[in-house]
Amino acid sequence: MNNKLKILRAMRNWSQAELAERLDVSRQAVNAIETGKYDPSLPLAFKLARLFGMPIEEIFDDGQKGHADD
Amino acid sequence: MTDAETPRPRRPMSPRRRRYWTSLGFAALIGGLIGGWLVVDQPEGRGLTEMLATGSLTPGFAIAAALCWTIGLAIAMILYHRAIDDHEEHAWLWASTAGWYALMFPAPVWWVLHRAGLAPSPDAMLLFLLTLVVNAVVYLWLKFR
Numbered sequence: 001m002n003n004k005l006k007i008l009r010a011m012r013n014w015s016q017a018e019l020a021e022r023l024d025v026s027r028q029a030v031n032a033i034e035t036g037k038y039d040p041s042l043p044l045a046f047k048l049a050r051l052f053g054m055p056i057e058e059i060f061d062d063g064q065k066g067h068a069d070d
Numbered sequence: 071m072t073d074a075e076t077p078r079p080r081r082p083m084s085p086r087r088r089r090y091w092t093s094l095g096f097a098a099l100i101g102g103l104i105g106g107w108l109v110v111d112q113p114e115g116r117g118l119t120e121m122l123a124t125g126s127l128t129p130g131f132a133i134a135a136a137l138c139w140t141i142g143l144a145i146a147m148i149l150y151h152r153a154i155d156d157h158e159e160h161a162w163l164w165a166s167t168a169g170w171y172a173l174m175f176p177a178p179v180w181w182v183l184h185r186a187g188l189a190p191s192p193d194a195m196l197l198f199l200l201t202l203v204v205n206a207v208v209y210l211w212l213k214f215r
Contacts, residue, residue: 024084028213029157037215041156 002061006034008052023047086153093149100142104135123195161212169205173197 009019009030016034020027023044032038039060040048049056083091111131112121127135154162177197183189 021084024086025155026158029155032157032215038157038160044156 001036001039002063003033003036004059005030005048008059009034022051086155089149089153093146093153096142096149097146100138100146104138107131107135158213161209164212165205165209168208169201172201172204176200 005019009016014022016030017027020030023030025044029038029040033040045056045060048059052059108121108127108131111128112125116125151159177192180189180192180197184191
């Protein structure tokens with residue numbers, strides 16, 4: 001799954017370790033999410049969305065277009 | 071000093087990270103205790119292979135090591151699973167699955183071949199070591215790749 005985590009982090013001038021601290025996860029977890037090697041759980045995705053102040057779907061892109069009921 | 075060079079203040083360790091390092095430290099302590107006692111408990115002139123695999127153990131050490139392993143591991147695992155994050159839990163679950171497969175495939179094969187007289191009797195510790203190695207490799211790959 002693609003995501004904008006690296007861009008959002010860079011915009012705030014945070015290191016991976018700093019973002020990890022704010023999320024209370026390991027630096028490896030942030031790196032794995034940023035590089036698309038690991039998709040976070042829903043609770044962690046919500047935590048990210050709250051931290052960056054935007055909806056989950058603006059941070060993560062599953063490559064599907066339109067709404068689920070389309 | 072520019073803004074980029076300004077050292078950022080280190081935040082205090084979060085409760086989750088503290089629990090994480092406590093669990094690892096506790097597990098290392100248990101391992102160190104058992105290992106240290108094993109070395110001290112050996113008779114003079116015993117080689118490494120004898121000490122680690124083939125030599126006999128005193129009943130006192132065997133009972134204490136079994137208790138330390140069972141109780142210590144249970145406590146360490148409870149602390150560990152309460153402390154790990156999403157990503158590590160994912161790595162742990164897949165590593166455990168791979169470790170299980172590393173037992174599920176060879177153990178029955180070895181057993182039936184042994185019953186047919188085609189292989190020596192199954193070695194539980196060898197199978198355990200195989201699952202441990204597979205578990206560790208998969209865990210480290212998923213955690214640090």
